[in-house]
Amino acid sequence: MSDALRTADFDFDLPDGLIAQEPARPRDAARMLVVAGGGPRDAGVRDLPAMLRPGDVMVVNDTKVIPARLHARRGEARIEVMLNRSEGGGIWHALVRNARRLRAGDVIAVEGAETCTAKVLEAPEGGAVRLDFGPDPAPLAAALEQAGEVPLPPYIARPEGPRGADREDYQTIFAARPGAVAAPTASLHFTPALLDAVSAAGVARATVTLHVGAGTFLPMRAEDPRAHRLHAEWGEVTEEAASAINAARAAGGRIVAIGTTALRLLESAAAEDGTILPFRGLTDLFLLPGHRFRTADLLMTNFHLPKSTLFMLVCAFSGTDRMKAAYAHAVAQGYRFYSYGDASLLERAA
Incomplete structure (x- = not known):
């Protein structure tokens, strides 16, 4: 890692009006910024199947948010x-x-x-x-x-407390294993119709579990991000999921991580050569620029807070300069940010 890593380098201006307070309806009507190849391209979540290839494997997180x-x-x-x-x-x-x-x-x-x-x-x-x-x-x-109460992030304004609709809105279609206090928000965009289209495109799906903790909302206070410590979160990659992911890659398919939680868990479970091993336990892996990614080729994720651990993660994955340019484009084009906001599809930097 560079010795010049500073939290201030991951700041950007974000108008309050771009912070989404409600999800898109229907969920797959959200916009999606594609950061692959050249400059950023405007698309929609419903375009995802066309951007994947037969033989790719989509890795999703089946954690379920509890009213924590x-x-x-x-x-x-x-x-x-x-x-x-x-x-x-x-x-x-x-x-x-x-x-x-x-x-x-x-x-x-x-x-x-x-x-x-x-x-x-x-x-x-x-x-x-x-x-x-x-x-x-x-x-x-x-x-x-x-x-x-549904533990909505602090940037979703609910002065009177969460609404009844939030119990469903803040839960993904994959939710099966209770334990998270924050939703894996990239998965909030998926609908049965979108999943059918992904399957029809010849894309497999593997399911992992990472119970997202409250530490995801904690601000970065250290001037050097390497001094920040993430709260440990419990995760599991079963032998079945590991085998499916490894088989897809061996056959030439790409690993498509749906959300930063899936990506962090894959990197936690990976051997040095990128082989996914079964994993069950705690991880506090903090992915910063300089990390050598061994697993995912593509990452679908929402737009993240300035100076946050997750914005640092996407910079590590796709390149800091490229992500700063992409976020500037997203702001200029009025993309909706954070948990209930729009999506991005990111290509791993060479």
Whole structure:
């Protein structure tokens, strides 16, 4: 990596009016900026099948967003809890507002589901804490259903809280395994019709799981991005998925990662020669310019925040200068940004 890497180098101007507050309807009506070959080209998500080839394999993330934001009390103190990652046995890593009010041994009660309580296992550090909800999963499951809120990103304005439609809008067509607190947003664009068109184009599909954590929303505070640490997220690449991806590549097909979560997991599971190995566990892989990508040939992803870890990732994948030019084009052409926004299809830099 370059010794001159600075967070400020990944800044750009973004008008507030371009931050999408609602998804495109229908989902596959969104625009898509294609960054491959020469300069950026304007297209639509429905054009994706025509840009793929028979024998390619599309890798999707089947994580399912849970209503992970809970309001709780310790005595009279109100506390907001964002569940982040299950550690098993009823223990969760969580991010907490008003964490300074908590001490190890405290018990908090979830509002709206008073039979659900959790014990603080250790003093919070930087707003992060481990909570023990007990070995019986039923009270927490009921609390999430009764009182949990969809953990929308902070840039989607919902002063009165998430709307009823957000429960469906902020869930992908692939969602099957509960555990994420943020959606793998590139997948929000897919519809049954689009999937049928992709299949008709001779493109295979492999499914992996990465439970996206709340750390994806945390701002970059370090001047040198290499000083930033990602929260670990749990992921799995099954033997079946690894075999399908490797077989497609061996036959000359391309790997098309749908979303940065799929890409990060593939890179976490890859051997030095790019072979995908079965993987099950935590990853905190931070992809910065200078990383040598071994897996995906194409990446479909939404447009990301200035100075964010995900904008750095797309710069690493396609080249910083090329992505800065592409984002300038997207702003000039009025593309919609972030989770409910438009898509881009990126070619890996040579």
